[in-house]
Amino acid sequence: MSVILSERRENLKEISNRKVVEHNDLITGVAKMDKTPIKIFELAVSCIDTKNPPENNSVCLTKKTLFAFFDVTDTNKNFRFKKVIEEMQNQIFLINKKTSKGNTYERVVPIPSIKWSDFDDIVTFRFDESVMPYLLDLKDNFTQFALMDIMEMTSKYSIILYKWIMMKYNQFTHYEQGAKRTEQQLESYRNPVMEVAELRRLTDTLTQYKQFSDFEKRVLKPAIDEINEHTRFAITYDKIKKGRSVIAVKFYGARKEIPEPFYKQEQQDPAYTQAESLKKQQEVQDFIDLQQNPYTLALLNTQLIGVRDMTDIELMVTLYRKVYPLYDQLAEKVNRYEVERHLLYVKEKQQAYSKENIAKYLYKAISSYLKTI
Structure with missing residues (x-):
């Protein structure tokens, strides 16, 4: 196992700084593909120089790099590699474009040709001509994301939803820097809303998980958990209802500071001890857990708090460890709605100076309130 892990670290170093750039129509298209073919497609895209078409629309990768996308415990990677290649030949993107006359649809087999041999380590991927406009010379309406963010994801829904959220966040950061947009428009990019019907279309689950509770359990929540665990973003969501039915989902997201991935960690630093490592791991786990916390x-x-506050690990972990348990006490003594009423009251009475140390302010407020009950 240690040999496999060491080999995987070396393979991951080679792709750790790669970016994937795709047109937004590809991001919002339906990827009728399984998890590993999607990952390999994104890896191949990361090899493209977006300004210069590759010769014969082809890029080359090594088998070792491709194997980094497979489970580290897999002892028969050559067999698995061939199975994945077979799967890729039969899987597609269904691209939906809105025009003034109505919707148009394009069915694209992104990589119809893949060549490899038994006597060397090179694998050649040839992209279909029809997919190249979505990958080359992109001047607007495109999305860029870090390839490493999707490396450890185990669900295709995580990858699909992450790419869509990144598309919205990239639009927010672009327009925030001076482009003319109203605050309402910026909010729609920063905390985007997606109708459930569109979410099902994007994840190709129109005929699956008919009850939203099943869809949330099988698709939405696991995807959000993986995004929070493996990427540079912290995501939460809220369900929007009409009557008793959930009709849309609102996503809240922000960048977070996370430790270097395991393949980058350097053990030579004498200050790097096992205890410190475990402490950092626990802080990151707490930070991940609190993203889905109702408080x-x-x-x-x-x-x-604002979305930018959620990027402050120290602040959010302090809230999670010191303040949230007191909210639990209030909910237990009265009910959970009392916590919401308390927070509304605290917001109403808040002074500007308290924002500089919001964790201390919230801790004092709930501690004082609990003493009155």
């Missing part, structure tokens, strides 16, 4: 969403909704 985080309540604080966001009352504007006691």
Whole structure:
């Protein structure tokens, strides 16, 4: 196992700084592909120089690099590699474009030709001509994301939803830097809303998980958990209802500071001890857990914290460890709605100076309130 892990670290170093750039029509298209073929497609795209068409629309990768996408415990990677290649030949993107006359549809087999041999390590991928406009010379309406963010994902839904969220976040950062957009328009990019019907179309689950509770359990929540665990983003979501039915989902996201991945960690630093490593791992795990905590969403909704605050690991972990347990006490003594009423009251009475140390302010407020009950 240690030999396999060491080999995988070396393979990952080679692609650790790669970016994937794709037209937004490809991001919003339906990837009728399984998890590993999607990953390999994104890896191949990361090899393209977006300004210069590759010769014969082809790029080359090594088998070792491709194997980094497979499970590290897999002892028969050559066999698995061939199976994945077979799968890729039969899987497609269904691209939906909106025009003034109505919708148009394009069915694309992105990589129809793949060549390899038994006597060397090179694998050649040839992209179909029809997919190249979505990958080359992109001047607008494109999305860029880090290839490493999708490396450890185990679900295709995680990859699909992450790419869509990145598309919206990239639009937000672009327009925030001076392009003329209203605050409402910026909010729609920063915290985008997607109708459930569109979410099902994007994830290719129109005929699956008919009850939203099943869809949330099987698709939405696991995808959000993986995005929070493996990427540079912290994501939460809120369900929008009409009557008793969930009709849309609103996503809240922000960049976060995370430790270097395992393949980059350097053990030579004498200050790097096992205890410190475990402490950092626990802090990151707490940070991931709190993204889905209902108190985080309540604080966001009352504007006691903002999306940018969620990128501050020290602040958010302090809230998770010291403040949230007190909210649990209040919910247990009264009910969970009392926590929401308390936060609304705290927001109403908040002074500007408290924003400089919001964790201390919230801790003092709930501690004082608990003493009155």
